[in-house]
Amino acid sequence: MIKVEDAIAIIEANSKKMPTKVISVSKSLGYVLAKKVISPIDMPPFRQSAMDGYAFIHSIRHQYDVVGISQAGDHSNTKLKSTEAIRIFTGAYVPDDADTVVMQEHVMANKDSILIATMPEKLSNVRPKGEQIAKDEVVFEANTLITPAGIGFLASLGIAEIEVYKKPKVAILVTGNELVQPGKKLKKGKIFESNSVMLQAALQTIGIQKTKNYRVKDNLKATKKALKSILKENDIVLISGGISVGDYDFVKEALLQNGVKELFYKINQKPGKPMFFGSKDETMVFALPGNPASSLTNFYIYVQPAIKNKVGFSEIHKTKVIRKLNSEIKNSTGKTLFLKAKYDETNVTVLDGQSSAMLNTFAVANSLLIVPENVEEYKKGELVTLLPID
Ligand code: AMP
Ligand code: MG
Numbered sequence: 001m002i003k004v005e006d007a008i009a010i011i012e013a014n015s016k017k018m019p020t021k022v023i024s025v026s027k028s029l030g031y032v033l034a035k036k037v038i039s040p041i042d043m044p045p046f047r048q049s050a051m052d053g054y055a056f057i058h059s060i061r062h063q064y065d066v067v068g069i070s071q072a073g074d075h076s077n078t079k080l081k082s083t084e085a086i087r088i089f090t091g092a093y094v095p096d097d098a099d100t101v102v103m104q105e106h107v108m109a110n111k112d113s114i115l116i117a118t119m120p121e122k123l124s125n126v127r128p129k130g131e132q133i134a135k136d137e138v139v140f141e142a143n144t145l146i147t148p149a150g151i152g153f154l155a156s157l158g159i160a161e162i163e164v165y166k167k168p169k170v171a172i173l174v175t176g177n178e179l180v181q182p183g184k185k186l187k188k189g190k191i192f193e194s195n196s197v198m199l200q201a202a203l204q205t206i207g208i209q210k211t212k213n214y215r216v217k218d219n220l221k222a223t224k225k226a227l228k229s230i231l232k233e234n235d236i237v238l239i240s241g242g243i244s245v246g247d248y249d250f251v252k253e254a255l256l257q258n259g260v261k262e263l264f265y266k267i268n269q270k271p272g273k274p275m276f277f278g279s280k281d282e283t284m285v286f287a288l289p290g291n292p293a294s295s296l297t298n299f300y301i302y303v304q305p306a307i308k309n310k311v312g313f314s315e316i317h318k319t320k321v322i323r324k325l326n327s328e329i330k331n332s333t334g335k336t337l338f339l340k341a342k343y344d345e346t347n348v349t350v351l352d353g354q355s356s357a358m359l360n361t362f363a364v365a366n367s368l369l370i371v372p373e374n375v376e377e378y379k380k381g382e383l384v385t386l387l388p389i390d
Contacts, residue, residue, distance in 0.1 A: 030207035031164035032312030042130035055098035101125035165312035168235035175242035241290025271356035
């Protein structure tokens with residue numbers, strides 16, 4: 001049995017980044033950049049008007065003759081005298097002579113002239129060339145997550161393709177004779193299978209949209225056979241159940257017989273003790289406990305950071321939060337506890353239903369409260385550490 005921190009460190013030490021690929025910016029949401037991106041242009045590429053109004057050379061004068069027009073998309077570089085202005089619109093090219101734009105609401109316009117009622121400061125309403133970014137500057141460093149705004153920014157610079165880390169192929173293998181798919185009739189002694197959809201959803205929150213799902217009965221031969229091809233075809237294998245010490249738990253044996261190297265088995269924590277982590281070639285194997293709350297807890301603690309690491313994030317662990325405890329907690333187990341909890345701006349409440357089989361309160365929790373193995377008691381009002389969850 002190993003400590004939580006050691007388990008996390010072993011996983012990190014055995015995690016390799018995915019290979020990279022070049023993809024279209026329009027399809028890059030949720031990917032992480034493998035290389036820094038350099039801007040090919042100044043943005044804006046020319047001095048742009050930020051308003052609908054009139055461009056002119058700033059002075060104490062209020063009266064100007066209107067001698068031209070510049071619409072967005074035009075390139076009319078009208079020569080201006082100190083007594084002249086041009087009509088201009090948002091996004092349009094500001095003539096090289098002009099230094100200021102007055103918004104049309106601040107002007108009294110006649111047929112061919114204007115009177116500026118409210119004089120703007122010099123340089124107002126002109127977006128300087130390269131204001132957002134200059135040519136050859138870094139747009140994004142490597143390991144940046146691509147967001148909707150990021151996609152917009154890259155497109156605004158004319159960048160159509162970027163190099164990102166590939167997403168891993170993830171398989172979920174569910175074990176258990178007792179499991180029935182939701183939607184089917186529930187016979188006596190059976191339960192509905194819930195871990196696969198739960199883990200799939202948890203994967204979606206970190207950008208893994210597709211998984212391959214498999215099911216086997218509690219049978220060594222069948223488990224071994226299923227794992228043979230699953231291990232070959234995937235980068236990450238998540239297994240649910242069958243990893244404890246019961247007579248019908250065959251997952252560990254099936255993994256070892258398939259040549260998976262054991263990196264640890266069993267962690268000094270509650271819930272989630274019976275977990276196996278191993279690897280075969282480049283494939284990482286997480287055999288998670290069958291109990292639903294244990295399975296999801298260990299997903300958040302171990303699988304989520306491992307996947308974030310593989311797909312290129314630089315920050316793989318969520319920032320923990322500190323809150324004031326609303327009640328007392330006793331820990332006589334000598335194990336690290338992960339308690340379903342709900343925090344607000346100042347306090348945290350430990351929820352009912354901490355059993356490893358129960359999801360009823362996990363479903364409304366926003367965090368796991370961490371009680372380290374060497375802490376026997378937290379008093380009401382003490383500050384405690386939480387891992388926020390999605
Ligand atoms: P195991 O780790 O296989 O001994 O399973 C521990 C508990 O979790 C048992 O009560 C199982 O019925 C339950 N369980 C295992 N797999 C699932 C699953 N996929 N969905 C819901 N419950 C499960
Ligand atoms: Mg089982």
